[in-house]
Amino acid sequence: MTVPARATARRVRQLGADLAIARVVRETADAVSVSFEVPPELADDFAYRAGQFVTVRVPIGEAGYARSYSLSSAPGVDELLTITVKRAPGGRASGWLVDNAEPGMTLRVLPPSGLFTVGESARDLLLIAAGSGMTPVFSILKTALATGTGHVTLVASHRSPADALFSAELADLEHRHPDTLTVIDRFTSHEGRLTPDQLRDAISSARWQDAFICGPETFMATARQALGSTPTHRVHLEQFTSIEGDPFELEEVATDAATGLNAEVTLDGQTHSVQWPAEATLVDVLLSRGIRVPYSCREGDCGSCMSKLVRGRVEMACTDALEEEDIEDGFILACQARPVEGPLQVDF
Ligand SMILES: Cc1cc2nc3c(=O)[nH]c(=O)nc-3n(C[C@H](O)[C@H](O)[C@H](O)COP(=O)(O)OP(=O)(O)OC[C@H]3O[C@@H](n4cnc5c(N)ncnc54)[C@H](O)[C@@H]3O)c2cc1C
Ligand code: FES
Known part of the structure; x- marks a missing residue:
């Protein structure tokens, strides 16, 4: 007779919050804006910076699909x-x-996340976007005009005028900020795909320090090429991909002293001492302890959980969201990092 395997306690918690849809606006034949009501008790959790995104569980089938969507609203400018x-x-x-989003419907949403955000509001910005890539860029543009003193140049590539997102709002903003906003629209149906030379010409007189690029992969490569040798830290890229796993489900990690290595984690100016078990990622350890850590995809793609390993050694299954120089500088993805050698120290 074999001894029955001991059942391991598997405590699973659902992350995120159910938010009610307050408004749906059809932007074009193929695009809608969906606005959520955030109850006052969740206001801190859902505070965001321009350019960030949320991840939504799209309720198709039993498990649904987790998909990230950039916020087109701007904090301090838009109510919803x-x-x-x-x-x-x-x-x-x-x-x-x-096709289906409508007011009153409730969707599960993870808190805002993402690094495609502006630092100093006084800087001159160059925004380059195509298709749905207009979404985070529109948020950044509204915030820059509302709070900054720098100039904003937007190069927007659309398939046709009927496909252009936010055209009425942009026309209004151009009218209200004639000295600080320049919008250059391009239509691929009339003018063909933008080339690096055409983009270089279009922005030759633009004044800018930081560039933000979002759109399909080939468009982003064209834009990056047009900016030539501009240093990486001045060129911000947001790549849209689909999540494959389920970032809403957290298998809680036991973090008693017997199970892991000592780690000191500094987040929002506060240092937490945690036990970090070998089989767990740092994001899962912190979420299990109820510590508010930045994360979204939990599969190494979005970069939201990027942090610096100051002491110790970790291994990571995926480093897609990191550049080679980030890894050389000691940055890690906390959703992928498992401890190898302690004691560890990580700064967010
Ligand atoms: C940080 C971030 C922000 C984002 N912001 C936005 C945003 O503001 N607005 C927005 O619209 N999107 C945004 N996205 C993209 C969004 O998350 C989804 O990827 C997008 O909506 C497509 O999801 P889908 O399920 O409709 O397509 P998927 O089913 O994931 O398919 C994506 C594409 O791949 C093709 N495809 C699917 N399966 C296969 C296969 N087996 N073989 C070949 N091709 C296949 C499909 O035809 C489709 O064109 C963002 C993504 C990220 C990561
Ligand atoms: S949460 Fe997306 S890379 Fe870690």
């Missing part, structure tokens, strides 16, 4: 937390939102 979703041809989840 708003995403803008464009139908991806053949896509599994975006079309469902475009």
Whole structure:
């Protein structure tokens, strides 16, 4: 007779919050803006910076699909937390939102996250966007005009005038900020795909220190090429991909003293001492302890959990969101990092 295997306690917690849709606006034939009501008790959790995104569980089938959507709203400018979703041809989840999202419906949403944000508001900005890539860029543009003193140049590539997102709001902003906002629209149906030379010409007289680029992969490569040798830290890129796993589900990690290595984690100016078990990622350890850590995809793609390993050694299953120089500088993805050698010290 074999001894029955001991059942391991598996405590699973659902992350995020159920938010009610307050408003749905059809932006184009293929895109809608969906605004959520954030109850006062969740206001801190859902505070955000321009350019960040939320991850939504799109309720198709039993498990649903987790999909990230940038916020097109701007903090301090727009009252409601708003995403803008464009139908991806053949896509599994975006079309469902475009066709079915309606006021009163509730969706599970993870708190805002992401590093595609502006630091100093006084700097001159160059924003380069195509298609749904307009969403985070529109948020950044509204915040820069509302709070900054720098100049903003937007180069926006659309398939046709009918596909242009936020065109009425942009025309209004141009009218209200004639000295600080320049909008250059490009239509691929009339003018063909933008080339690096054309983009270089278009921005030759623009004044800028930081560039923000978002759009399809080939468009982003064109834009990056046009900016030539501009140092990486001045060029911010946001890549849109679909999440494959389920970042809403957290298998709670036992963090008693017998199970892990000592780690000191500094977050929002506060230092936490935690036990970090070998089989657990740092994000899961912190979430299990109820510590508010930045995360979203939990699969190494979005970079939200990027932090610095100051002491100790970790291994990571995936480092997609890190550049080689980030790794050389000691940055890690806390959602991928498992401890190898302690004691450890990590700063967010
Ligand atoms: C940080 C971030 C912010 C984002 N912000 C926005 C935003 O503001 N607005 C927005 O609209 N989107 C945004 N996205 C993209 C969004 O998360 C989804 O990736 C997008 O909506 C497509 O999801 P889907 O389920 O419709 O398509 P998927 O089913 O994931 O498919 C994506 C594409 O791949 C193709 N495809 C799917 N399966 C296969 C296969 N087996 N073989 C070949 N091709 C296949 C589909 O035809 C489709 O064109 C963002 C993504 C990230 C990471
Ligand atoms: S949470 Fe997305 S890379 Fe870690």
